Amino acid sequence: MATIRDVAKQAGVSVATVSRVLNSNGYVNEDTRVKVTEAIKELNYLPNDVARSLFKRRSKMIGLILPDITNPFFPELARAVEDVANETEYTFVLCNSDNQMEKEQQYLTALKQKYIDGFIVVSSTLTTEQVHELNVPVVALDRIISPHMPSVSVQNYEGAQEAVQYLIENGCQKIAHISGPDYVDNAHARKQGYLDMVRDKDWYEDGLVVDGKYELDPAKKAATQLLEQHPDVDGIFVGNDLMAVGVLKAAEALGIKVPEDLSIIGFDGIALGETTTPALTTMGQPIYDVGSKAAELLINYIEGIPSVHSNHSFGVQIIERETVKKGGV
Amino acid sequence: MATIRDVAKQAGVSVATVSRVLNSNGYVNEDTRVKVTEAIKELNYLPNDVARSLFKRRSKMIGLILPDITNPFFPELARAVEDVANETEYTFVLCNSDNQMEKEQQYLTALKQKYIDGFIVVSSTLTTEQVHELNVPVVALDRIISPHMPSVSVQNYEGAQEAVQYLIENGCQKIAHISGPDYVDNAHARKQGYLDMVRDKDWYEDGLVVDGKYELDPAKKAATQLLEQHPDVDGIFVGNDLMAVGVLKAAEALGIKVPEDLSIIGFDGIALGETTTPALTTMGQPIYDVGSKAAELLINYIEGIPSVHSNHSFGVQIIERETVKKGGV
DNA sequence: TTATTGTGTGTAACGGGTTACATATTGTAT
DNA sequence: ATACAATATGTAACCCGTTACACACAATAA
CATH class of the missing domain: 3.40.50.2300 (Response regulator)
Known part of the structure; x- marks a missing residue:
């Protein structure tokens, strides 16, 4: 795998210039930009996200902690979160907690060690203090952990x-x-x-x-x-x-x-x-909307974009099918 | 967050020694080991997995690429893979491809940039060449990409x-x-x-x-x-x-x-x-077994443990319920 | 003409572990 | 007593991007 130094050498510039081209940062002369772009193409260079994460102290990953993906309520929710993550170029990590606080804690700390950027949690056991001392953005989903924590739920x-x-x-x-x-x-x-x-x-x-x-x-x-x-x-x-x-x-x-x-x-x-x-x-x-709203809220939170509502509550609507006998009193 | 250098200073040793304690590597005197362990506890130190990944060129993450988690066949499979990942301390990344080759490719390269250790893929479009040039361990699941690639399926x-x-x-x-x-x-x-x-x-x-x-x-x-x-x-x-x-x-x-x-x-x-x-x-x-076998195969593959069967095929068994009228000819 | 701002690029430190290599000491074999 | 292995620990390079800072030059302002 080629590194940024290989690209720099190939293009006859410094690594700083290559980095500037990669991130469209600072000043780069158009001719230089072209040279660098060509070198990148020739070497089939892909930047190393791990090195980037180490420096930036963030990983472009978000985690979804839920009780059990096997419960048919959750796949649609997970799908919604993953869709938003994918669109915004975040990697989606899925965690099954089985409603065990211990497992939740393990996921939280293990992923923090990977510089995960934030979590969406469906939990009944997590406390405000735990989340606070974790010091990573968290959005509560479907269940409200605390009024002071961003959350998405329904009426x-x-x-x-x-x-x-x-x-x-x-x-x-x-x-x-x-x-x-x-x-x-x-x-x-x-x-x-x-x-x-x-x-x-x-x-x-x-x-x-x-x-x-x-x-x-x-x-x-x-x-x-x-x-x-x-x-x-x-x-x-x-x-x-x-x-x-x-x-x-x-x-x-x-x-x-x-x-x-x-x-x-x-x-x-x-x-x-x-x-x-x-x-x-x-x-x-609106399960899908609930999930995608939570993901949006989290990503805005991570990227420092202020959100209007940090406690979002969706309405519900009756779906009339066949298990209620129609007819008035 | 404390770093390994903070721990070293606190324990009065070098970072190499701390690293040896952390990984139970090389020679460490028992007294030193205790001192270091105490310093770790005092500082509430957790090693930084990103730094570790950068050096080791691997991330302790595996990815599962499947068409759509919303399809009720997949949650149990995903759960099985996640369970094995969790037990073996791998992080589980879930990707919905919608059966689109383009999305599969995006996931593959995006995660390779994060030093992902391997993939389990449920795909009908991926080719042997693509997987080969990716140069990351892949196990095919439910569908066989090529006889030369490890796979798990049923009869x-x-x-x-x-x-x-x-x-x-x-x-x-x-x-x-x-x-x-x-x-x-x-x-x-x-x-x-x-x-x-x-x-x-x-x-x-x-x-x-x-x-x-x-x-x-x-x-x-x-x-x-x-x-x-x-x-x-x-x-x-x-x-x-x-x-x-x-x-x-x-x-x-x-x-x-x-x-x-x-x-x-x-x-x-x-x-x-x-x-x-x-x-x-x-x-x-045996959906759960299929998933966990695939995960085991992948992790053995990643960790260089040779597997007896690299193309595993499970038997199937009839589940008699109520949609077939019983009675002979 | 001189000062100042804008443009363009490079050097090197930094993020935080890991490990090759060097060095020192103790123990054991001859 | 000498040689060699085992034990114990430290120094510094390395993994690979990012960016602060320095420097150079051109263009504009005073």
């Missing part, structure tokens, strides 16, 4: 309320909720949205809220139990689509017809919901 | 034959095939497996093979047309699970009962197939 509370309202408008008489884990703030917000809509109904009781852990099988089990104990439930607002699929499976196994006997509405709008039978009605969030 | 041809055999054994009288794009070699192999099983049957005709582009909607359209033109088809071997879901949707829209009137078998064994109704019967491949 979970309002969306949950709308979802419940939608069930009510379509004639549901008793609506249950399968929730995500309480320590995940968006799960908590969605549950609150549900509760604030139903708490004062005469049919409401505490047993209508059960934890589905944001996963398919636990949600299926939880829904089975719920539906056996409360056969009069005719609507379920499920905390995310993955769990909603589990609920669908539970209803199927119990011989409960969806949507005739039971209406189900999920949250997220992942592609998986389109492939079930019946197809899942859900409160969709 | 596509045999699996396809078994899948067709399974349909025949379960009483199908006329079996069609929805294929992937011919330029993807595993799609081609699966089609050949199908053809070699049915070519000599009296019911066979060319119109029974249609292209579904390895995608859901194209497969749905293709299947709709196929089923309209050949209403006597009672079994379909679909080239992958994503397309099989499309076929399932097509049958549903046409009012064809699965599996009573039509048996469907897919290929891959992705999680998506478990969530459909009826759940998809498929020829499952």
Whole structure:
């Protein structure tokens, strides 16, 4: 591999001049520029990013730390971040944390040693102090670590309320909720949205809220139990689509017809919901936009471009498919 | 950030000694080792990987280039590679190529400038020459670029034959095939497996093979047309699970009962197939194992450990679910 | 004419580890 | 007692771009 010194020799100039040509910095005479450009071409020279990073103390890399890329919510998010990274010539590093703080910490410090420029994190465990002492730009995604840290999320509370309202408008008489884990703030917000809509109904009781852990099988089990104990439930607002699929499976196994006997509405709008039978009605969030906005925010942050909103919250919109029986009260 | 020189000063030794302690190289007196270790702890020193990379000409990073992480086949694969990378302390870089050769090339050269140690590529366009002149270790995944290049894949041809055999054994009288794009070699192999099983049957005709582009909607359209033109088809071997879901949707829209009137078998064994109704019967491949084997192969390659098999092919196994009507001829 | 600004280019230090080589000391074999 | 290996540590070059600083020359201003 040719180095900048080889190019300098070939072009009969100094390395400084070659560097100036490479970076379009400072003064370079047009003839010299041409000579250097030719030498670069002849030698097939590509600058060494590692040497550049060492001097600049930055690497043109960003990291995305998320629980598990295997969870169907995340691929679209990851894709969005990668697209922005690619456009802006950043390298995209993907990290699966399995929601373990220890793994998150390992990624954070290991990548800091590589001069990574910033992180987008989907985490429920990371604290403001940890991020602060890391001293690397971080944008929180989908979950808010602290109001003082840039973040991108969606209107979970309002969306949950709308979802419940939608069930009510379509004639549901008793609506249950399968929730995500309480320590995940968006799960908590969605549950609150549900509760604030139903708490004062005469049919409401505490047993209508059960934890589905944001996963398919636990949600299926939880829904089975719920539906056996409360056969009069005719609507379920499920905390995310993955769990909603589990609920669908539970209803199927119990011989409960969806949507005739039971209406189900999920949250997220992942592609998986389109492939079930019946197809899942859900409160969709603009997943791709969320991801790309986070990436933009991070890169602006890194490059010192001030952003108008550092806590960005997207709206959500209902996607009407086949798991809610249409018809008013 | 403390540097190795700060540590050396603090411990009262030279940088060479600190380096020896860090890397457990050469001779270091036990007392000195302790002094240095203490200085490292006191200063909260972390070695700078960029400086290390510059000297060593390697970065402890590997890249995975795949068409699109949003395709549900890939997240599990990516997860497997990332797990191995993480265990072996490599950083995992993810690249979406959209099957465009140009994007693949960009990733390849951009990451080479960062001294990336190797690539795992899922590509149908990359040539042996390109990889050879890149001069960086590459393992081909799921698709074989050249017999001279390390690769990991599955028994596509045999699996396809078994899948067709399974349909025949379960009483199908006329079996069609929805294929992937011919330029993807595993799609081609699966089609050949199908053809070699049915070519000599009296019911066979060319119109029974249609292209579904390895995608859901194209497969749905293709299947709709196929089923309209050949209403006597009672079994379909679909080239992958994503397309099989499309076929399932097509049958549903046409009012064809699965599996009573039509048996469907897919290929891959992705999680998506478990969530459909009826759940998809498929020829499952060990996706996670394929990914982790590729990563192991690559890392051994990078670290100069000779591997027994450099072209590894995994077996496949049928996953019996609900889209094939059971019963002999 | 002299001072000043703009243009063009080179030298060398710098970023932060790694390691070849030199040197010194202790231990062991003869 | 002498020779040689093993142990222990330091100096400085090296990896390869970037840029501060110095210097030279031309053009314009005073």
